[in-house]
Amino acid sequence: MPELPEVETVVRDLRPLLVGRTIAGVVVGERKLRRPWNEAWGPTLIGRTFTVARRRGKWIVLELDDDRRLVVHLGMTGQFTVADAALARPDHLHLRFDLDGGDAELRYRDIRRFGSVELFPDESSVVEYLGAKLGPEPFNIPAKPFAEAIQGSTRNLKALLLDQGIVAGVGNIYADEALFAAKLHPKSRGRDLTSSQVKKLREAISAVIEKAVQGRGSTIRDYVGGSGLRGEYQHELTAYGRTGEPCLRCGKPITMLRVAGRSSHFCPSCQTTRASGKA
DNA sequence: CTGTAATCCTGCGAGC
DNA sequence: TGCTCGCAGGATTACA
Numbered sequence: 273m274p275e276l277p278e279v280e281t282v283v284r285d286l287r288p289l290l291v292g293r294t295i296a297g298v299v300v301g302e303r304k305l306r307r308p309w310n311e312a313w314g315p316t317l318i319g320r321t322f323t324v325a326r327r328r329g330k331w332i333v334l335e336l337d338d339d340r341r342l343v344v345h346l347g348m349t350g351q352f353t354v355a356d357a358a359l360a361r362p363d364h365l366h367l368r369f370d371l372d373g374g375d376a377e378l379r380y381r382d383i384r385r386f387g388s389v390e391l392f393p394d395e396s397s398v399v400e401y402l403g404a405k406l407g408p409e410p411f412n413i414p415a416k417p418f419a420e421a422i423q424g425s426t427r428n429l430k431a432l433l434l435d436q437g438i439v440a441g442v443g444n445i446y447a448d449e450a451l452f453a454a455k456l457h458p459k460s461r462g463r464d465l466t467s468s469q470v471k472k473l474r475e476a477i478s479a480v481i482e483k484a485v486q487g488r489g490s491t492i493r494d495y496v497g498g499s500g501l502r503g504e505y506q507h508e509l510t511a512y513g514r515t516g517e518p519c520l521r522c523g524k525p526i527t528m529l530r531v532a533g534r535s536s537h538f539c540p541s542c543q544t545t546r547a548s549g550k551a
Numbered sequence: 552c553t554g555t556a557a558t559c560c561t562g563c564g565a566g567c
Numbered sequence: 568t569g570c571t572c573g574c575a576g577g578a579t580t581a582c583a
Binding site for chain 1: 574575576577578
């Protein structure tokens with residue numbers, strides 16, 4: 273569920289609620305997440321204070337005053353919120369950090385448990401872990417490496433956009449939105465794009481992601497921000513989830529096709545398959 | 552190198 | 568009302 277705009281919204285929401293707060297208790301659930309939580313971590317976190325809340329791709333990094341970092345991925349249904357400790361605890365709550373004063377708690381909830389929460393000893397270990405798999409952030413994407421990654425590949429555009437090593441943070445929704453904005457077919461091969469199409473695609477990715485961040489992300493089903501608020505950008509989507517509805521450019525119905533293993537929504541009329549031609 | 556499918560999970564809507 | 572089926576924002580791995 274959460275792609276970059278959703279994760280960014282969570283981080284922005286959490287920052288004022290978390291930075292400066294000290295961990296008073298850690299409670300771990302029984303069920304396993306995608307990556308195991310080390311039982312030894314909990315006790316060592318007591319008394320530590322959050323200093324920084326930031327994001328890299330779809331990953332959340334919370335820095336602590338002893339240099340360690342909590343690294344969180346929300347998977348498909350992860351929810352990471354600071355909640356009033358007096359509020360009833362929901363089901364599927366897997367991790368809880370009680371905050372100093374006892375009035376609030378940081379909660380990790382995840383229905384499908386595809387997400388993870390891990391503790392790293394320092395920044396360099398986080399860089400080693402994330403750096404290897406993540407490309408640049410989708411804002412002002414460096415033009416040359418992007419063009420080389422796209423035009424140097426026979427893979428289809430949908431697979432390329434979902435590849436976190438090319439651009440970090442794009443997922444199924446915003447890949448479809450960017451391809452729609454750039455008028456490109458999800459099955460087109462990277463090497464078939466002209467340079468101007470690559471530029472359009474690069475700019476479309478940035479524009480779509482920026483707008484979605486402004487809209488606090490898209491809530492399709494489970495997503496909520498760091499304070500529990502839903503997103504708004506689902507109302508602005510032009511392709512994703514609009515199967516059968518009229519294309520906002522030409523009026524032809526939006527089609528859904530399975531590409532790169534994911535449902536892909538596009539306009540068969542204005543998103544061309546070939547490099548420059550019409551259809 | 553590619554693409555496809557399966558895997559990890561739970562929940563929900565469609566169709567019968 | 569209740570069943571089964573397919574599908575869902577992600578990431579990784581196995582296999583053809």
